[in-house]
Amino acid sequence: MGDGESTSDRSLNFEDMTVVSAVGRGAKGVVFLARAGGGRSSECVALKVMSKALIAQKRTRKNEEEYGRVSFEEEVLRRFDHPLLPRLRGVLETEKVVAFAIDYCHGGTLHSLRKKQTEKMFSDDTIRFYAVELVLALEYLHELGIVYRDLKPENVMIQENGHIMLVDFDLSKKLNPKSPHSLSQNSTPSPNSEKRSRKQQRLPRIYSFCNSGISPWDSDSEPPLSTVDSVRRTESDSVEKSNSFVGTEEYVAPEILSGKGHGFSVDWWSYGILLYEMLYGTTPFKGSNRKETFYRILTKEPELTGEKTALRDLIAKLLEKDPERRISVEEIKGHDFFKGVKWDEVLQIARPPYIPANEVENKVGFSKNDVEVFVNEVFFPTNDDDGVENNKKNDDFLIF
Numbered sequence: 001m002g003d004g005e006s007t008s009d010r011s012l013n014f015e016d017m018t019v020v021s022a023v024g025r026g027a028k029g030v031v032f033l034a035r036a037g038g039g040r041s042s043e044c045v046a047l048k049v050m051s052k053a054l055i056a057q058k059r060t061r062k063n064e065e066e067y068g069r070v071s072f073e074e075e076v077l078r079r080f081d082h083p084l085l086p087r088l089r090g091v092l093e094t095e096k097v098v099a100f101a102i103d104y105c106h107g108g109t110l111h112s113l114r115k116k117q118t119e120k121m122f123s124d125d126t127i128r129f130y131a132v133e134l135v136l137a138l139e140y141l142h143e144l145g146i147v148y149r150d151l152k153p154e155n156v157m158i159q160e161n162g163h164i165m166l167v168d169f170d171l172s173k174k175l176n177p178k179s180p181h182s183l184s185q186n187s188t189p190s191p192n193s194e195k196r197s198r199k200q201q202r203l204p205r206i207y208s209f210c211n212s213g214i215s216p217w218d219s220d221s222e223p224p225l226s227t228v229d230s231v232r233r234t235e236s237d238s239v240e241k242s243n244s245f246v247g248t249e250e251y252v253a254p255e256i257l258s259g260k261g262h263g264f265s266v267d268w269w270s271y272g273i274l275l276y277e278m279l280y281g282t283t284p285f286k287g288s289n290r291k292e293t294f295y296r297i298l299t300k301e302p303e304l305t306g307e308k309t310a311l312r313d314l315i316a317k318l319l320e321k322d323p324e325r326r327i328s329v330e331e332i333k334g335h336d337f338f339k340g341v342k343w344d345e346v347l348q349i350a351r352p353p354y355i356p357a358n359e360v361e362n363k364v365g366f367s368k369n370d371v372e373v374f375v376n377e378v379f380f381p382t383n384d385d386d387g388v389e390n391n392k393k394n395d396d397f398l399i400f
Contacts, residue, residue, distance in 0.1 A: 011091060014368040016036065016037065017101070020032070020035060028170060031047065032047040053096070055098075073172070076169050079144065083163065084163065085140065096376070109153060110130065120281040129349075133347075134164065138268075148270075149173060152248050152250075162354055175263060245257075247266075251269075257297060269318065276304075279312075280305075302319050314335050314337045
């Protein structure tokens, strides 16, 4: 890890920061903008605050895996050392809430940025920039053995420097490698594999993980070369599949809906949906209700209207319903849409398409009690005098 590892071990409290405002919410928590170091610092952080009561409720109503996702998210945040992924700056806990402090992004989400465009769509050049950075972020996750499973514009933030940051790992999962015995049954080593360098042979670094998803990470060592084939080994040969039914409705992959098991390729499907949305301003399979959307995902082909371009060809290859035939990361990086891209230099680009303003309004802020009450009211809304559920809190900030 880099220098950020030491900060991830910090135990924070409300005296360590000034909570400025609520800026978003997810399935389990509310995100606040806060200033680290209380009133002594101008450094901004995002504080993801989760209700312990809600976590306990999900544990009771669902299962241990659902409950373990909070701990798993903390583990992966501690693990990250990449400029397009957040750093865990510290953990805050009270009797009622638990919170993660991570890097704050001044530019909002890719969703909100698209909405600001004249025709609610991006140009091909702008799409290419964000598409390249998303490939790098997903590739890094997959190398750690993590399938993201919730790629959508609302989870792609814009940093102060204009580069993206992928956030919200609530639905992510560690994929276990298959045993050497099952690997030997499924494939035969390439006769040229011994001639390739270790770097060329290297597969995603996948670590052992218990079923609950909350055990400590194993060491950084790669799997022995005797247990792996060349880089061309298919994912289905090398890792176990997940059967969880997770994701966001319009972005979920067909193999998740069919329940046949899924792996890293679900992220490339969602990536294709996101590229389609940036190009056309809408998702390709949206129906009038969830049932119709799922039916279209399973049965319909995307309508790629307009002249044939490299971008439309890439989207078509990403939205291949059979995950075994869907384009892989190496093929994506070599696609004509990315012709001329210098992948090793992307993160050094000084002028991304959009550079956000980084001014933060100095509001009075939230006390510890204010934060606890706010989060509780978001997830356990009270009824007003007319018996109508009061969801005002949900309308005060971005829902994602």
